[in-house]
Amino acid sequence: MSQDTDLLWLVKETQFDSQKLGKYESILALGNGYMGIRSATEEHYVGEKRDTFVNGTFDQFDDTEVTELPNVPDVFRLRLWVGGYPLDLNTGQLSHYQRTLNLQTGELTREFRWEIGEYALQFASSRFISFADRHVLGTKIVITNLGKKPLPIVFESGIDGQQTNSGSQHFSDGEKRLYKGKTLQYVTETNQSHILVSITANQDFSVGDHSTIEQTRTLMPRRQLLREYTVSLSPSEDLVFEKNAAIYSSRDNDVVYPDQNSLQQAGLKRADELVRDGYVSNLHQSAEAWRKKVWGKMPITIDSNDFMDQLSLNFARYHLHVMTPAHDARMNIGAKGLTGEGYKGHTFWDTELFILPYFIFNYPDIARKLVTYRYHGLAGARRKAAENGYRGAQYPWESSWIEDGESTPIWGPADIITGTPMKIWSGFIEQHITSDVAYGINEYLNATQDNLFGRTYGYEVIFDTARFWTSRMNRSENRQQYDINDVIGPDEYKEHVNNNAFTNYMAYWNMQLAQKLIARLKNEKPEIYRQFDQKMNLQQLAIDLADCLAHLYLPQPNAEQIIPQDDTYLSKKVIDLTPFRNAGKVDEIFDHYNLSQINDMQITKQADVILLLYLFEKSFSSETKRANWDYYEPKTTHDSSLSRLTHSIFAADLGLQDEAWRFYEQARQIDLGNNTNSSNDGVHAAALAGIWNMVIFGFGGIRYLDGTLRITPNLPRKWRSLDFRIWWHQQQLHIHETHDRLEIENLTQTHPVKFTCRENEYELSDRLVISMD
Incomplete structure (x- = not known):
């Protein structure tokens, strides 16, 4: 790489600080969607999190806790003593320190010089998780004696099963064995779900x-299998350690393991193959897979003077692929990806509304797996609806394994006023997730025209989520309408509200989508209609939908064009939010008020009405959009990582370039910025996807509305051009945008593509150039 190219692809830690371990463990994390490992340092420090996760291996510690992704034994474990001194960079003299994640290749390297007592050494390490073979990982360490006398070293490495999820041990002690003097194998099993690893x-x-x-x-201490080497290293000579490893689980879908022995044999066979190839060859295969599957397949280039524009986008895309189980539709994306214990590895609405678009437009085959996951969870959603006295499918607020159902914890942190744990109501009443799931499936169908998916999986989800809403209505005799009472909208600072605008509009949209789909199938695909009618009683559903759509209350703009966020929001107390909007940490307001007090104020945690207006831009006038921006944005603390990305895109739509840019700069720094504690529990998956959303949807002006592609560039003044590709209706489009023109080329050319630009309609067969003057 040239120096200029380095700036676009390398994320660096240039100064070691053992008090700031968490952020770098997260942002430098490695993975491939099957597994993910936090990038803890080789040596150990107080407060570190040596997390290794294998996707889908959820386990419940006991009946008082919800299921979570367990921390499997650590492969990169190392202990080193030099002349009797343990390797600890808080001691001795440290220089030339640097740790670097190469986003292009997925390799993490680390080097430094360390002097202690009469000894001096150069330490260089590298590690990777293979993007070519999901089961493979490796590390290489080279230690050079920089002194003038022999360097006594005790080097200890192996497999460490003493890892826990903040104290919860999910695995049995397991079986440990050494083969051929250098191959270590550790087989263990989750305690409740009985998954072998x-x-x-x-x-x-x-x-x-x-x-x-x-x-x-x-050495075989409890839950550890280790090899210890005692060495006398001569001056200027190297100690070279290479470890190539393979991880398999009984939940894998590429091979079926009938028993524990077959799982063990698979690991031994792969380990033998890896050692024959060696670290360098294994890394090369992985780097080539990154090039072919990600960077070379769907390149995106921002031409600007600030390298952080491109670096932050590359960083976001790297982590999106590190966290996404492209191999298995039974799994999805956790709110922290595979980079930390935060949110227990659970999937939220983040996938459908914020992450899924990246894959729909870039890698529709992966998007198909993500939406298929929701079909696999349909039984659990139906079970939750029935338990709550509803019909159809009510999706869990937090999802884990496809059979686990609702996975939201019941209790959270302490109330600042009462000192008692606060109940987490999201799992009970944050019900817009049900419409969000249908929204994601519909967006996938619109963009891909994958009718087979619709017939096999998607339509059934759309029908049963709509059926849920027909049973969720609260009949209001006084107002002769149907309300949706006692909910939480996207603004989680408002609990137990009635008629949250986002929830009501999304429910209406969900039911209307099902109504239109029933009519279309009945008229155009009668055989498919009959199959669904026999299975799901579409005739009765159509009657219920017509009734609910005719009576559901949809909050309308008032005389000032403000859409009430809920029935009481506009009558609540207004306070000065300046100290909290400018605070250096999230949820600063809870140091001053408890949730009950905040519930009685016009304080919004994140985009709520603004998100509604963004998703349904054709349903509201430009005057209404601007009025609600002016009203709600000053009342928003942006305490959710999802908030600023929505505001950036919406501001770009409104033509508010300065505001769009300000929120973009803030949003892209959530993980990659200077806040040393922002990512301690893992990266923010949806916010990283939001970087792509802001670039492509906000500044690139791409939107898909009711099955129509819209391209209206909103390039920032600081950018000269934006070059990217998208998939639309099974055609790959190459789009190049500058301030004065839009160039679009259909790279697939199997059929024309229709789109709109600035209210004008176009049909693209091969190539078009449109003036933006």
């Missing part, structure tokens, strides 16, 4: 010609 690591250890390996031992 096999970790096999082949360790190669060598020293220079004049150095000696004085002793090699195998």
Whole structure:
């Protein structure tokens, strides 16, 4: 790489600080969607989180806790003593420190010089998780003696099963064994879900010609399998350690393992193959997979003077692929990806409204798996609806394994006033998730025209989510309308409200979508209609939908064009939010008020009405949009990482360039910025997807509305051009935008593509150039 190219692809830690471990463990994390590992340092420090996750292996510690993604044994574990001194960068003299994540190749490297007592060494390490083979990972460490006398080293590495989820141990002690003097295998099982995990690591250890390996031992403490090497390293010579490992689980879908022995044998066979190829070859295969599957397949280029524009986009895309289980539709994306214990690995509405668009437009095959996951969870959604006295399917606010159903914890942190734990009501009444699921499926169908998916999976979800809403209506005799009472909208600072605008409009849209789909199938695909009617009684559903659509209350703009967020929001107390909007930490307001007090104020946590206006832009006038922006944005604390990205895109739509840019700059720094504690519990998955959303939807002006593609560039003044590709209706489009023109080329050319630009309609067969003057 050239120096300029380095700036676009390398994320660096240039100064070691053991008090700021969490952020770098998260943002430098490695993964491939099957597994993810926080990038803890090789040596150990108080407060570190050595998390390794295998996607889909959810387990419940006991009946008082919800299911979570368990922390599997650590492969990158290392302990090192130099002349009796433990490697600890808080001691001795440290220089030339640098840790670097190469986003292009997925390799993490680290190097430094360390002097302690009469000894001096150069330390260089590298590690990766393979993007070519989901089961493979590796590390290489080189230690060079910089002193003038032999360097006594005790080097200990292996597999460490003492890891927990903040104290909860999800695995049995397991079986440990050493093969052929250098292959370690640790097989363990989750306690409740009984998922077997096999970790096999082949360790190669060598020293220079004049150095000696004085002793090699195998250690098997409780829940650990280790190899210890005692070495005398001569001046200027190297100690070279290479570990190539493979992880398998009984939940894998690429191979079926009938018993534990077959799982063990799969690991041993792969470990032997890896050691024959070696670290460099395994890394090369992984880097080539990154190039072919991601960077070379759907390139995106921002031409600007600030390298952070491109770097932040590359960083976001790297993490989106690191966290996404492209291999398995039984799994989805956690709110923290695979980079930390935050939110227990659970899936939220984040997937449908914020993450899914990236995959729909770039990798529709992966998007199909993400929406298929919701079909696999349909039984759990039906079960939740029935338990709550409703019909149809009520999707869990937090989802984990497809059979687990609602996974939201019941209790949260302490109330600042009462000192008692606060109940987490989201799992009970934040019900817009049900419409959000249908929304994501419909967006996938609109963009891809994947009718087979609709017939096989999607339509059934759309019908049963709509059926849920027909049973969720609250009949208001006084107002002769149907209300949706006692809910939480996107603004989670408002609990137990009636007629949250976002919830009501989304429910209406969900029911209307089902109504239109029933009519279309009945008229155009009568055989498919009959099949669904026999299975789901579409005739009765159509009657219920017509009734609810005729009576559901949809909050309308008042005389000032303000859409009430809920029935009481506009009558609540207004306070000065300046101290909290400018606070250096999230949820600063809870240091001054409890949730009950905040519930009685006009304070919004994140985009609520603004999100509604963004999603349904054709349903509201420009005057209404601007009036609600002016009203709600000053009342929003943006305490959710989802908020600023929505505001940036909406501001770009309104032509508010300065505001769009300000929110874009703030949103892209949530993980990659200077806040040292912002990512301690893991990266913010939806906010990272939001970087792509802001670039492509906000500034690129791409939108898909009711099945129609809209392209209206809103390039920032600081950008010269934006170049990207998208998939639309099975055609790959190459789009190049500047301030004065729009160039579009159909790279697939199997059929024309219709789109709109500035209210004008176009049909693209091969290439078009449109003036933006």
